[in-house]
Amino acid sequence: MASTITQIKPSTTLYVERCAATTSVPDIVIMFGWTNGQLKHLSKIASFWRKKGNYHILYYTASHFPYVYFPYKAETLCEGFIPYLHEWKVFDDNNESTASETTSVVNTRRRPKVIAHVFSNGGGGGFAGMIQMLKANNLPFCFSAIILDSLPGAPNVFRFYRLFTATQTNPIKKLLTALISTSIMLLTTPWVTLYLAIIRQKSLVPYIVHALLYEKATNCPRLLLYSKKDALVPYTFVRKTAKMSADMGYVTDEMEFENTEHVKHWVDKREVYENTVNKFLEQNGITLQS
Template sequence: MDPDPSPAHFAGDAASNDEPTVILIFGWLGAKMPTLRKYSDAYRKLYPSSAQIVIQADSLRYWKLGSARDRAVLPAVQTLKEMGLFSATLGSPPPRILFHVMSNGGVMSLCDMATVLRKLKIQPAPGSKCAIVFDSTPTPTTYTITIRAFTAGMRGWLRKLLTAGALTVVLFLTFVIRTILRRPRPFTRELTGLNDPALLPWTSKATPRLYLYSTADAIVPASAVEEHAAHARMAGFPVEMVNFGRSAHVSHARDYPEKYWDAVGAFWAEATKA
């Protein structure tokens, strides 16, 4: 199935008993569908009968209002509804859902979806299983991290310099406006929400999570990921971690494909043990 130009792309058939019913892939800010399709293809090899939903996050998402963010994830939410994941279906097994969240942009999309789902007051089927993979995330947003995130994929020092200059002005104005309006720092809500057992209709303190990260990541420090994982453990979540050492931001699957997908496969197998 060719990728849809909209933020969400769906593909798949009915899953077998040991595979996810659906895999939701949340891309990083500005990630193009051809790039995200590589993750989709890898998942297709692991779980050929699982449905997939790919959610893109455009580069302006960071500054969008909540209503605009909600609209961006509505196609994915509608697909979940059409799959029958919002309630128990007579004769159907409980759903098994795998979330794959990449960078802070992916976290933002995940939390936007959580906001929309919370408004719907969904009662999922008893016995639903869910697991979350965090790739190169999360970290609190700082000036340095934001500049690096928006310029990492750019070529040419002049383009990076001009972009950094423009972003500096925008970030300063955003800071002033938030201070006047007494709004919380960007990404505060998302960071807090990730360790809420009721983040999604299918999550609880029993929902396992896998952190895939790297010491060499220049955008999301390994220490930030490890700190968030430690807080998750203290909150009662089952936590697994894999440090890829030298790979760059959201490049772990590219640089260490076997290690990366072996970790994901083993994690899902453990997460869905009866």
């Protein structure tokens, strides 16, 4: 039976795709999409998890204002995930086995593994926002693994336009989009920074790094995938974060691509990407549940 993606609530950018399998208790992957990303593109990458056959998939696609400029806004949005995490017993410590009404399916009531698959700084803001939301609601939680694709890193303001022009083919539209987006960034960034300082909130990249390195919810293995060719997020920044992570004692794996574009590593080098993630999961005890 094919699975379908449904919107969690009207007028939100959260979605759920329930696992179609009925012979096991599924684990969970949360896909945090990049700035200006669309559900249809995130869903294509989610085919990696879908074909494994044992994952519920949650989607965070809050790719526009205010979430990528005021990251704390993601905290409230991510509350929409709570009912599903409760339903799937993420916070349940009961390990007793019980038979279903039909006795054909056994619910082991184990705590499911939860994996964060995070893309670029836009997805990182949602990822960090979810962690802060869980803390605010006193929900005990720790990810089983974190996969970071093209983050974290302070983006080049003068190349920010590439997020919006990547899918455009008309050269005139590309030029206009580049001029408008760069102008908006240059005009708004100082004011956003000042506002966050006044209300004592971290800007996006420190917000992500803090969540990744200093929160109990992220005390788990992490894999960072990045490219030397990335024109938006400098690979040197990602390397620096990876070193900080390893120095703090976290299991930290890296995959450095030579010639792939920002958040297009799966598209350009799919086999290498998926083999790397599979190896990372297997080495950390995250395998298909039978």
